[in-house]
Amino acid sequence: MAQPSQDAKLADALVLFGATGDLSRRMVLPSLYFLDADGHLPVDFKIVGSARTALSRDEFVAEVKKILEARSERIDDGVWARFSGRLDYVAGDATTKEGAMELKPHLKGFERPMYFLAISPSLYAKVAAALGEAGLAPEDSRIVLEKPIGRDLETSRQLNEAVGKVFNEERIFRIDHYLGKETVQNLIALRFANTLFEPLWNNLTIDHVQITVAETEGVGDRWPYYDEYGALRDMLQNHMLQLLCFVAMEPPADMDPRSVRNEKVKVLRSLRRYTRSDVQASSIRGQYTKGVVAGQEASSYESERGKPTTTETFVALRVDIDNWRWAGVPFFLRTGKRMPEKRTQIVIQFKPVPHSIFGNSAKDDLVANRLVIDLQPQEDIALTLMNKLPGVSKGGMRLQSMPLSLSLLSTYEGPGARRRIAYERLLIDVLHGDNTLFVRRDEVEEAWRWIDGVADAWAEAGLTPKPYAAGSWGPPGAFALIERSERAWLD
């Protein structure tokens, strides 16, 4: 059993608002347990669950144990004894000063609490204000907010203003759980710890970039949230633009949060805005109808929602970045629910060789190099290179495209190893007060500014979602979108 951390500067308590909700059960509580198992939680670190549900401390502890057991991971008795000893529970309404005051006795003696808001974003401002009024936001406290931070630029500003009145920017940790994924961080290593790629990472050598985030699951009973947001606001505004930023940003001077986030903001500011006239050719919205996904019948979004709606469950876009490095290199982004497979992938497609010396025999063999970064479900990086097909052939050399592969899973994870939950990395960073992997206010607002432009152009052009069968790669227009520039999705 790993021993707990002794670092005095770490946060000393975590209050988990929405402790009985879905996010806490699936992600936050298991992550905290694993961090404790690995010795990442400080010795006297306390975890206070807070929710409206009336539970005693013992009932909450029993509930947490059930959650961990349901993950079917082996619970270590020693770790559980230590972890359960940290748990506490306060039932109440944290959106009022009175409710927040209830927490006070439970946080007595703790000077650096972190507040994790696993609750509806509509309550963030009220909870932050209540914490302030109750005197629970001391200088070293931190607040963790989940997406969505607003629904557009205006509402995100209001939210940031309200929370900013109580916690200064350095103490606000806006989570984008994609930034907690190992492979996303690995993008930084790949780009900036190798001399190989950086000289090629520009419009002289790269033809285009594809970013795909495909999910097999549908919206299901999440529709009350989803119907208001759609794929553009649910996935593109945050996760996909973050991936794009990591691919496109200039090398930061160091890994300091300011350096990294400054570079990302510059990319967001360089995104070309859509106009009503180009939005038709550069974007497509889709909505799944019934179909078959992985051999299982799947219902339509409309039937899950219970009535017709114009919310998109798929979106594909051509994005242009107007700066020196990327001028003329389109980024094709697509994301959708009920796709044929779960796949999060970045494809860097290099340009073809300027001239083939291999003559007729190999004229159809030549394939341009490609760097494929698979983030999910496998964590793989593959660089395809041209190679001579072994053997002798009449009339000249034959070529073959072969991958040079780095499988992160088989390289680093031995038998019994476990893939970390993205939240583990992020929680450690909040604990240490490091906000490099969190989204800064200007970043979130720049992203919304651009997304608002897309939504406005859609509205002006009257672009509604086109149907696609569950289990397909989106409406035919998604293929036309990329084929228009004589390119194709890597499927």
Ligand code: BG6
């Ligand atoms: C969430 C979205 O942020 O990310 C969901 O709200 C989506 O709609 C999820 O399913 C995807 O996350 P992951 O880690 O499974 O790719």
